[in-house]
Amino acid sequence: QQQVKQSPQSLIVQKGGISIINCAYENTAFDYFPWYQQFPGKGPALLIAIRPDVSEKKEGRFTISFNKSAKQFSLHIMDSQPGDSATYFCAASKKEYGNKLVFGAGTILRVKS
Amino acid sequence: EPEVTQTPSHQVTQMGQEVILRCVPISNHLYFYWYRQILGQKVEFLVSFYNNEISEKSEIFDDQFSVERPDGSNFTLKIRSTKLEDSAMYFCASTEPRGWAEAFFGQGTRLTVV
Numbered sequence: 250q251q252q253v254k255q256s257p258q259s260l261i262v263q264k265g266g267i268s269i270i271n272c273a274y275e276n277t278a279f280d281y282f283p284w285y286q287q288f289p290g291k292g293p294a295l296l297i298a299i300r301p302d303v304s305e306k307k308e309g310r311f312t313i314s315f316n317k318s319a320k321q322f323s324l325h326i327m328d329s330q331p332g333d334s335a336t337y338f339c340a341a342s343k344k345e346y347g348n349k350l351v352f353g354a355g356t357i358l359r360v361k362s
Numbered sequence: 363e364p365e366v367t368q369t370p371s372h373q374v375t376q377m378g379q380e381v382i383l384r385c386v387p388i389s390n391h392l393y394f395y396w397y398r399q400i401l402g403q404k405v406e407f408l409v410s411f412y413n414n415e416i417s418e419k420s421e422i423f424d425d426q427f428s429v430e431r432p433d434g435s436n437f438t439l440k441i442r443s444t445k446l447e448d449s450a451m452y453f454c455a456s457t458e459p460r461g462w463a464e465a466f467f468g469q470g471t472r473l474t475v476v
Binding site: 281283285290291292293294295298300338342344345347348349350351352353354355 | 366393395397403404405406407410412417418420453455457459461462464465466467468469470
């Protein structure tokens with residue numbers, strides 16, 4: 250019940266295309282859903298996050314769509330660029346102080362120029 | 363920009379040896395974490411630490427693991443007797459003491475047990 254399932258494992262997108270990564274969770278106690286971006290040799294860095302009181306959040310080219318009833322959320326990267334090539338992790342957590350992040354398995358994105 | 367720093371970046375150790383991984387969290391953060399990422403797998407929670415004690419630990423965090431905040435700045439993870447399966451990237455993270463706070467991750471320590 251603590252799992253977060255992420256798909257696809259890897260994704261190749263042409264420059265300028267839309268990258269879409271999907272995640273699903275089971276634990277309805279989760280109420281914070283961040284996406285992390287990780288470049289080789291670096292730690293994960295927060296990209297964008299959403300709380301379940303909204304269905305969509307947009308920051309620049311990055312959008313999270315959230316479907317509370319389906320317990321699913323997704324990351325859309327518009328106008329994908331080669332510099333977006335990285336591993337993307339969805340995660341889930343509970344609001345209380347100090348709560349751990351439960352990560353999805355990760356998606357390796359490659360944007361071809 | 364504030365950052366979490368980890369040392370060393372890479373540690374090679376013999377099976378059965380003790381290792382200490384070090385982290386300097388962001389100065390005004392009060393919650394500290396260790397996560398592990400085995401090559402090609404997901405990032406997994408190990409332990410969280412607040413107010414000088416463990417607040418939560420996973421089933422991975424067994425008796426061979428321990429954490430400590432020996433002074434006002436460092437946060438350490440000790441593995442007492444390393445096993446081959448402990449080989450992984452270990453990430454330290456820290457957050458402010460509020461709900462929905464962003465977790466800032468260090469760049470990681472790659473531990474190789476031979």
